[in-house]
Amino acid sequence: xxxxxxxxxxxxxxSFLCIGxxxxxxxxxxxxxxxxxxxxxxxxxxxxxxxxxxVAYKPNTAFYESRGVKGWQTLVDTWKHFPKDVxxxxxxxxxDIGNTSAMYAEAFFNEESAEMSFDSITVAxxxxxxxxxxxxxxxxxxVILLALTSNTGSQDFQTKQSDNFKLYEQVIKxxxxxxxxxxxxxxxxxxxxxxxxxxRQLAPDNFIxxxxxxxxxxxxxxxCNYGLNSQCGLLINAARSIIYASDGLDFAEKARExxxxxxxxxxxxxxxxxxx
Amino acid sequence: xxxxxxxxxxxxxxSFLCIGxxxxxxxxxxxxxxxxxxxxxxxxxxxxxxxxxxVAYKPNTAFYESRGVKGWQTLVDTWKHFPKDVxxxxxxxxxDIGNTSAMYAEAFFNEESAEMSFDSITVAxxxxxxxxxxxxxxxxxxVILLALTSNTGSQDFQTKQSDNFKLYEQVIKxxxxxxxxxxxxxxxxxxxxxxxxxxRQLAPDNFIxxxxxxxxxxxxxxxCNYGLNSQCGLLINAARSIIYASDGLDFAEKARExxxxxxxxxxxxxxxxxxx
Numbered sequence: 360x361x362x363x364x365x366x367x368x369x370x371x372x373x374s375f376l377c378i379g380x381x382x383x384x385x386x387x388x389x390x391x392x393x394x395x396x397x398x399x400x401x402x403x404x405x406x407x408x409x410x411x412x413x414v415a416y417k418p419n420t421a422f423y424e425s426r427g428v429k430g431w432q433t434l435v436d437t438w439k440h441f442p443k444d445v446x447x448x449x450x451x452x453x454x455d456i457g458n459t460s461a462m463y464a465e466a467f468f469n470e471e472s473a474e475m476s477f478d479s480i481t482v483a484x485x486x487x488x489x490x491x492x493x494x495x496x497x498x499x500x501x502v503i504l505l506a507l508t509s510n511t512g513s514q515d516f517q518t519k520q521s522d523n524f525k526l527y528e529q530v531i532k533x534x535x536x537x538x539x540x541x542x543x544x545x546x547x548x549x550x551x552x553x554x555x556x557x558x559r560q561l562a563p564d565n566f567i568x569x570x571x572x573x574x575x576x577x578x579x580x581x582x583c584n585y586g587l588n589s590q591c592g593l594l595i596n597a598a599r600s601i602i603y604a605s606d607g608l609d610f611a612e613k614a615r616e617x618x619x620x621x622x623x624x625x626x627x628x629x630x631x632x633x634x635x
Numbered sequence: 636x637x638x639x640x641x642x643x644x645x646x647x648x649x650s651f652l653c654i655g656x657x658x659x660x661x662x663x664x665x666x667x668x669x670x671x672x673x674x675x676x677x678x679x680x681x682x683x684x685x686x687x688x689x690v691a692y693k694p695n696t697a698f699y700e701s702r703g704v705k706g707w708q709t710l711v712d713t714w715k716h717f718p719k720d721v722x723x724x725x726x727x728x729x730x731d732i733g734n735t736s737a738m739y740a741e742a743f744f745n746e747e748s749a750e751m752s753f754d755s756i757t758v759a760x761x762x763x764x765x766x767x768x769x770x771x772x773x774x775x776x777x778v779i780l781l782a783l784t785s786n787t788g789s790q791d792f793q794t795k796q797s798d799n800f801k802l803y804e805q806v807i808k809x810x811x812x813x814x815x816x817x818x819x820x821x822x823x824x825x826x827x828x829x830x831x832x833x834x835r836q837l838a839p840d841n842f843i844x845x846x847x848x849x850x851x852x853x854x855x856x857x858x859c860n861y862g863l864n865s866q867c868g869l870l871i872n873a874a875r876s877i878i879y880a881s882d883g884l885d886f887a888e889k890a891r892e893x894x895x896x897x898x899x900x901x902x903x904x905x906x907x908x909x910x911x
Contacts (some may be wrong), residue, residue, distance in 0.1 A: 381735070421731060421738035427749040430742075431707045450732050454759060456786040459657070459697045466700035473703035483730060483759045485781055487788020505761055510732040512763020515809055521797040533791055 360446050360478045362541050365566070366590040368414045368444060370635050375591050376487045376618060377448065377568065379416035379598025380405065380437065381422045386603055388610045396429070401610075402437045405602055408611035410442050412622040415594050417448040417568075422437070438475040446594075448503065448568070449477040457489035468497045479503050481546060484530045488537055495538050502543055506530050509548025509571035531561045536624035540564035549577020549585075549595070555585035563588060570596040572621075576602075579621070583628050591634055597621060636722050637755045637775045638817050641842070641865040644690045644720060648911050649902035651867050652894060653691035653724065653844065655874025656681065656713065657698045662879055664886045665805055667857020672705070677886075678713045681878055684887035687717050688898040691870050693724035693844075714751035722870075723777065724844070725753040733765035744773045755779050757822060757844075760806045764813055771814050782806050785824025785847035807837045811858070816840035823862075825871070829859035839864060846872045848897075855897070857905050867910055873897060 360368075369375050382398045391397040406416065423434040440445050449467040454460060463480070470476040479501035480490055494502045507517055507527040517527040524532065531545060540562075547558055549571035558567070567586055571577035572595050579595060586593045597617075605613035629635045636644075636909055645651050650771045667673040682692065699710040700851035719722050725743040730736060739756070746752035755777035758767055770778045783793055783803040793803040800808065807821060816838075825847035834843070843862060847853035848871050855871060862869045873893075905911045 365746040383738075409848060419735055419738075421729070421742065424742035425738040425745070425748055427751070428704060428708050428711060430749075432704050435704060441679070448680045452729065452762075453697070453760070455695070455728050455787075456699060456784065459695055462695075462697035463702040466697065466706075469701070472701055473706075475703070483728070483761050483763045484793060485785050486786060487791030489786050508732065508762050510765050511764060511766040512732075512767075515763030516761060516802065516805060517763070519795075519797045519802065519805060521795045521802075523764070526792065526795065526797075526802065528804075529792060546684075587800050617825070626787070627659075 362566075362590065365414065365446055367598070368446065368630070369591045372411060372414055372622070373595050373629055373635055374412055374414055374622040375595055375625055377417050377594045377596040377622050378405070378409055378413045378601055378618065379450070379596050380416055380418040380602065381598050382602065383422065384426075386606070388608065390608055391523040396433055396436070399433045399436050403440050404611040405614050406440055406442070408597045408615040409601070409618045410445055412615065412618040413445070415446040415448055416441055417450045417596055419450040429578070437473045438477065446479070447477045449480045452481050452505065454483040454486050454490040456486065457493060458590050460490050461493035464494045464497060466635050468494070477566065479544070481505065484534065490529050491534065491537060495542050497527070500542070502538065504530065504534050504543065506545040507551050507554060507576065509550045513548065516573060528557070528561060531558065540566070544568055544594075546570065549579070549582050552578060552581035555582060558586065559585055564592070566592050567592060568594045572597055574583050579624060580628070587632055587634070591629065595621070595625070620631050636897045638756050638866065641690065641722055644722065645867045645905070648687060648690055648898070649905055649911055650688055650690055650898040651869050651871055651901055652686065652689040652746065652878055652897050653693050653870045653872040654689045654894065655726070655872050656692055656694040656845070656878065657874050658878065659698065660702075662882070663881045665886055666883065669736070672709055672712070675709045675712050678875070678885055679716050680887040681890050682718070684891040685877070685894045686721055686902070688891065689721070691722040691724055693872055694716055694728045695726040711750045714753065715875060720756070722755070725756045728759050728781065730759040730762050730766040732762065733769060736766050737769035740770045740773060744770070745775050754821070756767045757781065760810065765873070767810065767813060772816050774841040776818070778814065779844050780810050780819065780821050782805065782821040783823045783827050788820055789824065804837060811838065816842070820844055820870075822846065825855070825858050828854060828857035830863070831858060835861055835864065842868050842870060844872060848873055855900060856904070863908055863910070867905065871897070871901070872883045
């Protein structure tokens with residue numbers, strides 16, 4: 360999916376919501392356990408209930424890998440259930456030397472070999488340019504590069520200062536020479552709203568994927584104050600607050616209600632900023 | 636496997652060789668293509684031919700993930716074929732916020748849920764302490780943290796200087812407060828032999844996993860000059876030079892010959908340094 364298609368979707372759905380599909384078996388509604396693949400059924404019902412309210416889905420691969428081969432199968436089958444118009448993010452935090460990143464790109468972008476082809480993948484920047492470039496060779500596929508994450512450990516290295524810039528700022532400055540905003544997004548946690556102003560100076564056009572709204576305590580309006588750009592430029596991820604809104608028979612319905620609250624708030628923000 | 640067991644294995648085999656199992660289907664000897672899982676057969680024959688000459692195997696997960704569900708099955712089946720006395724490394728370069736890294740730890744350390752349980756996993760440090768800690772909760776399991784990698788992109792961020800230390804030095808200094816050398820190793824590329832002296836000052840006791848000898852051009856003797864410590868402290872990885880030594884019927888035999896050359900060189904080094 361290219362940038363215009365993503366923005367068109369945002370305008371059509373009046374939403375820049377991304378739903379994180381990070382399911383854990385023992386948190387699932389009990390009635391799903393009768394299914395052959397309870398997690399797949401959980402994901403399918405969540406997708407069916409919310410896909411008109413969100414513009415992206417983001418399964419975190421760790422939650423699938425933790426269940427071994429059958430978990431990987433669930434990831435493939437979940438990918439197959441995504442509607443064609445939705446932007447899909449493999450939240451995999453990969454990155455390795457060039458020839459190895461090329462294999463990761465196959466794993467998540469090459470449907471022929473891997474039976475799935477996400478629109479994008481999250482990548483860790485530590486190993487530099489040649490760890491990122493192989494993903495960019497796929498047309499209309501995106502790298503979503505970790506910049507400033509939402510966890511406490513983000514303070515360990517990401518904010519180290521050198522040459523008058525913090526490391527995450529160096530990552531943004533440097534990566535902007537590898538690809539333009541048609542293929543490159545950044546991850547910036549919602550818990551860092553005060554940093555968005557400076558980040559927008561470094562990356563005015565890029566989309567930013569923002570985790571940390573909801574369960575992790577970040578504020579949607581604070582992020583939008585500085586984060587919005589002329590094509591919206593934000594994908595706000597919410598996971599636990601939506602997918603675990605209820606653990607009963609009504610889990611999908613309640614998930615939709617939670618998604619709707621966020622979507623309506625986003626519609627107001629888009630309107631107020633003359634984006635729709 | 637704990638540190639003493641690893642050192643005992645090194646002394647017994649007179650080797651600190653790690654073999655990287657990074658197979659690509661179209662580089663395999665043609666006669667293997669008749670097997671149901673050619674890559675598994677390739678790995679099995681390589682393991683059978685070399686396990687008395689090396690102390691560790693390191694499958695890079697990207698090469699398995701690229702083939703989707705069947706690739707993940709190959710990884711599981713390869714793990715099942717490892718001899719019990721060998722140190723196993725999931726070269727996965729993972730790392731995410733705490734609750735997600737806990738899922739990655741399950742994926743690679745918890746045999747009950749994932750059907751495999753490696754001794755160690757490579758982890759990217761960018762997200763800091765809580766992205767690493769969940770792996771350390773498993774007894775006798777190891778984190779092998781990326782410090783200074785062997786690729787050209789290592790110069791993009793890893794060598795940025797702040798507070799008088801380069802980023803990779805900060806990583807080593809900071810991570811040494813998270814775990815001791817019984818559970819924490821570092822990755823340092825063999826192409827960076829001149830940096831080993833300084834790294835050994837920061838991490839005198841830790842094992843260091845060293846990729847880049849062989850195909851990537853690093854020198855074994857240069858690395859050993861500064862890298863050895865009182866328990867050897869080095870695991871030298873070679874992959875392509877061994878696993879692709881021949882693409883004929885004799886591929887396993889030729890792989891053994893290549894491994895033997897390295898093992899014999901290592902035996903001399905261990906003897907010269909009074910480690911055996």
